[in-house]
Amino acid sequence: xxxxxxxxxxxxxxxxxxxxxxxxxxxxxxxxxxxxxxxxxxxxxxxxxxxxxxxxxxxxxxxxxxxxxxxxxxxxxxxxxxxxxxxxxxxxxxxxxxxxxxxxxxxxxxxxxxxxxxxxxxxxxxxxxxxxxxxxxxxxxxxxxxxxxxxxxxxxxxxxxxxxxxxxxxxxxxxxxxxxxxxxxxxxxxxxxxxxxxxxxxxxxxxxxxxxxxxxxxxxxxxxxxxxxxxxxxxxxxxxxxxxxxxxxxxxx
Amino acid sequence: xxxxxxxxxxxxxxxxxxxxxxxxxxxxxxxxxxxxxxxxxxxxxxxxxxxxxxxxxxxxxxxxxxxxxxxxxxxxxxxxxxxxxxxxxxxxxxxxxxxxxxxxxxxxxxxxxxxxxxxxxxxxxxxxxxxxxxxxxxxxxxxxxxxxxxxxxxxxxxxxxxxxxxxxxxxxxxxxxxxxxxxxxxxxxxxxxxxxxxxxxxxxxxxxxxxxxxxxxxxxxxxxxxxxxxxxxxxxxxxxxxxxxxxxxxxxxxxxxxxxxxxxxxxxxxxxxxxxxxxxxxxxxxxxxxxxxxxxxxxxxxxxxxxxxxxxxxxxxxxxxxxxxxxxxxxxxxxxxxxxxxxxxxxxxxxxxxxxxxxxxxxxxxxxxxxxxxxxxxxxxxxxxxxxxxxxxxxxxxxxxxxxxxxxxxxxxxxxxxxxxxxxxxxxxxxxxxxxxxxxxxxxxxxxxxxxxxxxxxxxxxxxxxxxxxxxxxxxxxxxxxxxxxxxxxxxxxxxxxxxxxxxxxxxxxxxxxxxxxxxxxxxxxxxxxxxxxxxxxxxxxxxxxxxxxxxxxxxxxxxxxxxxxxxxxxxxxxxxxxxxxxxxxxxxxxxxxxxxxxxxxxxxxxxxxxxxxxxxxxxxxxxxxxxxxxxxxxxxxxxxxxxxxxxxxxxxxxxxxxxxxxxxxxxxxxxxxxxxxxxxxxxxxxxxxxxxxx
Numbered sequence: 001x002x003x004x005x006x007x008x009x010x011x012x013x014x015x016x017x018x019x020x021x022x023x024x025x026x027x028x029x030x031x032x033x034x035x036x037x038x039x040x041x042x043x044x045x046x047x048x049x050x051x052x053x054x055x056x057x058x059x060x061x062x063x064x065x066x067x068x069x070x071x072x073x074x075x076x077x078x079x080x081x082x083x084x085x086x087x088x089x090x091x092x093x094x095x096x097x098x099x100x101x102x103x104x105x106x107x108x109x110x111x112x113x114x115x116x117x118x119x120x121x122x123x124x125x126x127x128x129x130x131x132x133x134x135x136x137x138x139x140x141x142x143x144x145x146x147x148x149x150x151x152x153x154x155x156x157x158x159x160x161x162x163x164x165x166x167x168x169x170x171x172x173x174x175x176x177x178x179x180x181x182x183x184x185x186x187x188x189x190x191x192x193x194x195x196x197x198x199x200x201x202x203x204x205x206x207x208x209x210x211x212x213x214x215x216x217x218x219x220x221x222x223x224x225x226x227x228x229x230x231x232x233x234x235x236x237x238x239x240x241x242x243x244x245x246x247x248x249x250x251x252x253x
Numbered sequence: 254x255x256x257x258x259x260x261x262x263x264x265x266x267x268x269x270x271x272x273x274x275x276x277x278x279x280x281x282x283x284x285x286x287x288x289x290x291x292x293x294x295x296x297x298x299x300x301x302x303x304x305x306x307x308x309x310x311x312x313x314x315x316x317x318x319x320x321x322x323x324x325x326x327x328x329x330x331x332x333x334x335x336x337x338x339x340x341x342x343x344x345x346x347x348x349x350x351x352x353x354x355x356x357x358x359x360x361x362x363x364x365x366x367x368x369x370x371x372x373x374x375x376x377x378x379x380x381x382x383x384x385x386x387x388x389x390x391x392x393x394x395x396x397x398x399x400x401x402x403x404x405x406x407x408x409x410x411x412x413x414x415x416x417x418x419x420x421x422x423x424x425x426x427x428x429x430x431x432x433x434x435x436x437x438x439x440x441x442x443x444x445x446x447x448x449x450x451x452x453x454x455x456x457x458x459x460x461x462x463x464x465x466x467x468x469x470x471x472x473x474x475x476x477x478x479x480x481x482x483x484x485x486x487x488x489x490x491x492x493x494x495x496x497x498x499x500x501x502x503x504x505x506x507x508x509x510x511x512x513x514x515x516x517x518x519x520x521x522x523x524x525x526x527x528x529x530x531x532x533x534x535x536x537x538x539x540x541x542x543x544x545x546x547x548x549x550x551x552x553x554x555x556x557x558x559x560x561x562x563x564x565x566x567x568x569x570x571x572x573x574x575x576x577x578x579x580x581x582x583x584x585x586x587x588x589x590x591x592x593x594x595x596x597x598x599x600x601x602x603x604x605x606x607x608x609x610x611x612x613x614x615x616x617x618x619x620x621x622x623x624x625x626x627x628x629x630x631x632x633x634x635x636x637x638x639x640x641x642x643x644x645x646x647x648x649x650x651x652x653x654x655x656x657x658x659x660x661x662x663x664x665x666x667x668x669x670x671x672x673x674x675x676x677x678x679x680x681x682x683x684x685x686x687x688x689x690x691x692x693x694x695x696x697x698x699x700x701x702x703x704x705x706x707x708x709x710x711x712x713x714x715x716x717x718x719x720x721x722x723x724x725x726x727x728x729x730x731x732x733x734x735x736x737x738x739x740x741x742x743x744x745x746x747x748x749x750x751x752x753x754x755x756x757x758x759x760x761x762x763x764x765x766x767x768x769x770x771x772x773x774x775x776x777x778x779x780x781x782x783x784x785x786x787x788x789x790x791x792x793x794x795x796x797x798x799x800x801x802x803x804x805x806x807x808x809x810x811x812x813x814x815x816x817x818x819x820x821x822x823x824x825x826x827x828x829x830x831x832x833x834x835x836x837x838x839x840x841x842x843x844x845x846x847x848x849x850x851x852x853x854x855x856x857x858x859x860x861x862x863x864x865x866x867x868x869x870x871x872x873x874x875x876x877x878x879x880x881x882x883x884x885x886x887x888x889x890x891x892x893x894x895x896x897x898x899x900x901x902x903x904x905x906x907x908x909x910x911x912x913x914x915x916x917x918x919x920x921x922x923x924x925x926x927x928x929x930x931x932x933x934x935x936x937x938x939x940x941x942x943x944x945x946x947x948x
Contacts, residue, residue, distance in 0.1 A: 056882075062408045063882035063893050064371075087768070091926065099882030106885060115885065118867030124874050 023153025030193035036162035055127035059134030268359035285324035352581035355532030362396035445518025475501040535624025542647035561642035588620035657702035662727035673722035735802035740765035743842035747834035757822035758834035767813035783819035790828035794835025861916035876900035
């Protein structure tokens with residue numbers, strides 16, 4: 001069942017299955033309530049199905065709530081009750097996830113490093129993918145992000161962040177908040193989630209767009225599962241990159 | 254019992270261990286003049302808090318059995334049940350919540366929402382009990398009521414709103430500002446019994462105004478009148494805010510938060526005002542029963558003393574004068590001398606003495622009207638039984654009872670202890686459905702079962718103190734189970750036709766894993782292949798195999814059995830023949846269905862200073878624990894894990910030494926999971942040894 005799920009996983013069809021390099025960094029950008037955490041959890045589940053250890057750091061939800069996210073997304077992903085097989089698979093992959101939560105004000109690189117060392121030094125958990133949900137990219141974010149990339153590289157892991165876009169913050173022509181300009185170059189992949197009427201669209205920017213990989217996709221809003229599709233954004237909302245299929249330029253400028 | 258139901262409150266006080274519930278109750282009884290002296294829970298005066306009437310409770314500083322009492326506050330009658338916070342005594346909390354109309358959720362201002370707070374909150378949700386919160390221990394170092402209110406929102410998803418702001422904190426805590434009335438309150442006198450109103454301290458005024466805006470904003474969702482007043486910018490009277498809050502609280506859509514320090518005698522009187530203003534009276538709570546004469550259709554109950562009586566027995570206690578049955582009357586009046594019927598057994602009983610309880614002291618009364626809680630003497634029943642007027646056949650919804658997960662063999666030291674042990678077990682098992690006892694047929698040992706080590710320890714200690722029964726204790730045993738993991742067919746003939754009366758039956762079908770319960774039997778036999786009159790015998794035969802698995806003799810669960818074919822003999826088929834055929838079919842199918850052993854997995858939450866987090870995770874890891882996550886909460890962390898119960902024995906000692914005694918943990922049953930192959934072999938070996946030594 002696991003192999004079947006990996007074979008048919010939507011991520012494969014839109015090249016999100018390619019892992020980031022060690023120390024690499026990805027971002028999921030969207031306004032509140034659009035589906036950043038759900039997307040992050042989908043990424044985690046995909047890695048967990050491959051047997052990779054995932055450390056999920058949440059700065060706004062308690063452990064139980066995060067755990068519930070995973071349960072719900074897993075059930076949506078499987079969609080069919082396979083009875084014992086499903087239950088066994090769920091129990092198997094749970095061992096590949098560790099949830100760490102901090103209050104927003106209490107999260108810092110030194111504290112995080114200490115907690116991470118607690119895990120690795122005891123041989124309890126060695127994450128290959130570190131997710132950080134709820135980090136605020138404010139002043140000084142560049143140094144912090146560099147430090148986190150270093151830390152994750154030392155662990156042999158890659159990083160994904162959720163990035164909240166506030167409606168009042170000005171954005172560039174690609175919809176990326178201006179206040180993130182200084183750190184964009186540190187991201188290897190960026191997924192922009194946007195509501196377009198009843199549909200939820202995902203645009204891939206940065207590395208993926210540079211290399212002409214599928215640039216947009218639609219999410220099922222009820223399950224938040226990716227469905228494979230082409231450039232189905234209305235023309236007036238497509239970026240320069242989307243309109244030009246040979247775009248290899250600096251898509252993050 | 255005559256102030257009118259609108260002025261009655263039946264409430265429970267629930268929380269995590271050491272949040273201060275018992276101290277709070279003690280203070281409530283003092284301020285309502287029910288008692289005239291205050292004694293601390295672990296008091297130097299050797300007396301202990303009034304509600305902890307058992308010696309063991311006083312000694313350990315924990316509350317074990319729930320105790321009921323009533324008091325009066327400003328014309329209101331308040332019935333309080335004090336309940337234990339430790340997860341091993343969850344059944345007591347469950348019972349109380351089933352019969353109460355409202356609850357106070359006590360939270361420690363330092364610890365905040367802790368693991369057992371979550372369990373208690375879930376129990377309150379299960380029985381739809383409205384609650385208000387009390388943030389206690391504001392006098393302690395590290396007290397942070399804002400954080401606790403935020404945790405109520407984030408961890409328990411409550412729409413929590415503070416009704417007060419503290420005046421000072423920790424050592425400087427002197428009083429509270431009530432945001433509704435916009436006044437400051439100070440608690441003076443040797444025991445805080447004099448409440449002085451004053452103006453709000455200037456330094457706090459802007460905080461109070463902000464908090465009031467938030468409060469009114471939230472409360473206005475429950476009152477059009479309040480909403481209009483806000484929109485029109487009119488002055489908002491206190492009564493309008495309280496009325497809106499009451500509506501929201503009763504609908505469980507909002508949780509008002511009070512604060513104070515029971516130990517320092519601050520804030521309790523205002524909390525009592527909150528209870529009367531915000532929690533429902535018995536006639537505001539919808540009661541329902543099941544009509545057993547009409548397919549268990551739900552029927553409403555009316556909190557009307559004139560209607561036919563319907564009452565629920567929710568606690569039994571064996572005392573020096575006989576069995577005391579705590580009872581809540583939902584409809585009608587339960588008076589001395591009337592005849593009532595136990596709807597479970599159908600037996601009629603005549604009501605003897607009717608008692609109103611105050612911890613361990615009793616007061617005789619004439620009757621219990623609808624909406625009240627009291628106790629009866631001399632009624633034989635089980636906890637959870639419904640009593641009704643003759644002519645009614647109703648049952649209240651059964652109280653949810655968790656299955657025991659741990660057992661222990663106990664051996665009396667001498668013959669006197671043997672007799673007394675029997676009496677003790679008889680009493681304890683009647684009082685507490687999660688505590689069970691039986692004699693193991695093979696080893697002849699007495700086995701007790703419960704919800705955790707502490708649960709069993711307490712009963713063993715009570716046996717010794719209350720009955721003089723000295724017992725030695727064996728190794729704790731885990732309640733393993735067996736189940737199957739794949740579908741398997743069976744087709745079994747039971748035949749004994751060697752002359753004379755014979756037996757014949759053939760049963761065919763399949764068995765497969767079943768997630769939604771312990772056992773499901775489905776009859777898909779067509780064309781009378783098995784005569785209809787023998788189908789029940791087939792089911793009986795299959796069921797009889799569930800008690801003990803063929804190899805390891807653990808109970809079997811999670812099986813669906815479908816019979817779809819068979820055959821019978823005109824003369825030799827009988828119930829007995831088909832029972833035997835079904836047993837044979839079960840064994841045949843079971844062997845092919847890849848049976849496995851399952852063990853109970855416990856949800857463990859360890860609260861520890863952050864400096865010990867790594868060590869604690871290591872300890873859990875060593876015990877085959879799967880760590881779900883770690884919650885950093887400043888100086889403390891909470892590590893959540895799922896650990897097999899078999900690995901948890903002695904954990905408290907190990908944890909204590911690894912953390913200098915600063916960590917504590919709670920544990921409750923989560924689910925059953927298949928044991929790893931190596932452990933399965935070990936269990937099989939132990940089972941075989943036990944069989945050999947029994948033989």
